[in-house]
Amino acid sequence: MPEELGKTYQPNDAEARNYAFWMEGGYFKPAGDPQKPPYTIVIPPPNVTGQLHLGHAFDNTLQDVLIRYKRMDGFPTLWMPGTDHAGIATQIRVEAELRKTEHVSRHDLGRDAFIRRVWDWKEKYGSRIVEQLQKIGASCDWDRLRFTMDEGLSRAVREVFVSLYEKGLIYRGNRITNICVSCQTALSEAEVEYEDTEGALYYVKYPVTSPESADPAGDAYIVVATTRPETMLGDTAVAVHPEDERFAKLVGKTVLLPLTDREIPVIADDYVERDFGAGVVKITPCHDPNDYEVAKRHNLPELLIMTTDGKINQNGGKYAGLTREEARKAVLRDLEEGGYLLKTDPHRHNVGTCARCHKPVEPMASDQWFVSMKKLAAPAISAVKDGRVKFVPERFEKLYLHWMENVRDWCVSRQIWWGHRIPVWTCEDCGEIIVPREDPVACPKCGGKNLAQDPDVLDTWFSSALWPFSTLGWPDNTPDFERFYPTDVLVTAYDIIYLWVARMIFSGIEHTGKEPFHTVYMHGLLRDQFGKKMSKSAGNGVDPLEMAEQYGTDALRLYLATLATLQGGDMRFVPAHCEHFRNFCNKLWNASRFVLASLGDTDEWTLPDSLTLPDMWIVTKLQTLIYDVTGHLDRYELNLASQKVISFVWDDFCDWYIELAKLQLRNPATADATRQILCYTLEIALRLLHPFAPFITEEIWQCLPGGVREGAALIAARWPSPEHRLRFEHEAAQTELLMDTVRAVRARRNEMKVPPGKKAAWLIETPHTELFGSHAEIFRSLAAAGEIRIVPPARDDAQTPSPESGEGLVRIVTSGAVITLPLDELVDIAAERERRQKERLSVETEIKVLEIKLNNPGFTEKAPERVVSRERERLAELKERMERLS
């Protein structure tokens, strides 16, 4: 610890030192009362090669707040850390790097060599994200750090795949799948994002070829509307609505597919919308999900015209080898030249894009592995409906349920190299399909040794779905799994409800028989200060580590915590707002310096028996604070919790109590007790603040006298609970009367521009003569009172200087007293008259409003008693004040 506490808090040094101190002390490991159930959170695993962004900082700060709170509250607490291999994202990164530095592609290297390079990459950067999480104070049990591709987790993946296969819940099928031609792999529905795009609707003539229709009346061609002309190369029919009279006689005839020599039939299907486009749809079974269904219904041939890298294949005739963009241009040019292109209309429509690279996806018929979802979804739906899994805020349940109830089978195969290889082998001798738990050496059917493993890997989310139990040792029944599963809370942003949260829930239920957590605490996304999404390409990303460096990690965390409201959706992060929280940290730092300096070298500590009114006030406020903060944390109202601690420390403790304590310290009769209360209050405030601002609180706490501290570290200190014996409501209210008086006099002096140093004599008229008399020092010190005379309120005679008697007198009416100050030379009499008139008026109207309210029988009869009596009290008070004013 530093010898002398400097004037400003220096975060960087304190952060590194205290984090190391916690790590060495093993404080992040589950400890606490073995009788209590454990409290577990699994971290949403960041990409192993990723960098900490503001979203991570936010999400993990919230988790750390919960974890630190529960740890202090005595639960054996585990925050399970880990990283994700993030298949496509990582592979793309490494490929880009290889291209840039070595000018080689993954194909140049070959599969095994490439994967080795990715592992190298992982070794190199895998610790970076962990270090960054540690920088922001994450108190994970790092010894348990897991990785989705480590041995244990890979075994869990294998077990799940094989058992789903054995249950018939995994199958291989050919169907339309979204392929990202840039990433060159299939995607699941959840990985496709739809973007509103300005496109065009092309009207193309398809000549009718059936002989009997060579009708001069004008059935020489049929017009088809399409947004994607290049796919016409794969058309195997055109369709019209069965009841569309315009085309009725064409049904069953054939048309010539322009640019090709193929004749295709005209069919009728009610999938066609008569009012849209030309009322005729080209049917391209292999490149459109709806067309695929139509083709199945009508037994149309399927014709695949594209490769997974987005080029036209040999089925595209002379267009083969062109990219889809080139093909579109070429087809349009040829249609135009051939006189087939009737017209082109602008057309807005949604285009599916890859969630990773945001290039348009290509729906394409292909062979993929699917997880059959119907059976898995059912118990995952009831788990939420029956309340075994709760969403906070609740409204996210609807999103979850809607998706789960309409869930489609999950395409889990990916045509990339980095990931869990699909554990399926085919015997090249007898064709047997083998899906084993251990890698096979020979075909179990024919004994043949020519086994070929499926080249694909699994969707990254396949392993993420198992995260809450695979990290704890499943499928083995390890002590960790036994003790910490199911976990408690999952904290994440709403944008991965489908990708991750939903899949964890059904996976947990299916494979462990238990919901993986009882609460899903969802938050929104952080946007920039203009409300725009943060992104690398827009360059508007905020680097959390830069913020932490500039303002201190605790300041960043406090700001993030106040953003964590349950109401709204996304939040704006305004970097300059960190300043306020940095200032707060500095305030706390200096208040602590004051407390420590006033303690001197006393190390003894007991809560004193005899307390002053201000002592009782702050202690009572503190009890309320403990109660409030605990409740807010339990309800996931992290913003309210942090705001209340901050406001207590700043507004109550620093601005009032410390100022009052300065007086008490000068008085030998109260000095000792004051030291104790200063210390007591600070210590509890530090505990309440610790989950939000762990570094500065630990730093200060370590400087407190041993007598107040319980244990060796604040991180492991007991979470406070309110003590009833320390609630002094009456005394606290009395203190408020004194404070009100100070505030009122300060305000008036300020308003009248009385020089701050100029003392004034006070005449205090109050029924609380004893109270005001014994605390006159407060007025001298905090409100520049000089001579003070205290008298009971003058009811009838004029034995005391009557307020009306002097025009140079300023009268200040507060809740407990009337203060009269002779400020002759300073008073602008006319202005003072006007001011009094105004005050009278406002009190008068207030009284009127209240009287109407209280004379309304509806109110007095129906409103709760406490509300009515409070209003009565207020009225009485106002009337009293009015009396004093007039």
Added chain:
RNA sequence: GGAGGCAUAGCUCAGCUGGUAGAGCACAUGCUCCACACGCAUGGGGUCACAGGUUCGAGCCCUGUUGUCUCCACCA
């Protein structure tokens, strides 16, 4: 096309069970008094989007309208 969120001070946002509208920043005035100018004191600033309804009482509950954001669906 369907669903949901949001609308409160100049700006960014809180607001608990319906019971006297709050904070920070910004602004204004005044303070170097022994914790802190990353500070202290004081102040100005609001038709709680609009229109109805329920209620003794609505920022909060209900209905509708407008604006705005998001998710789901996909009509080529």
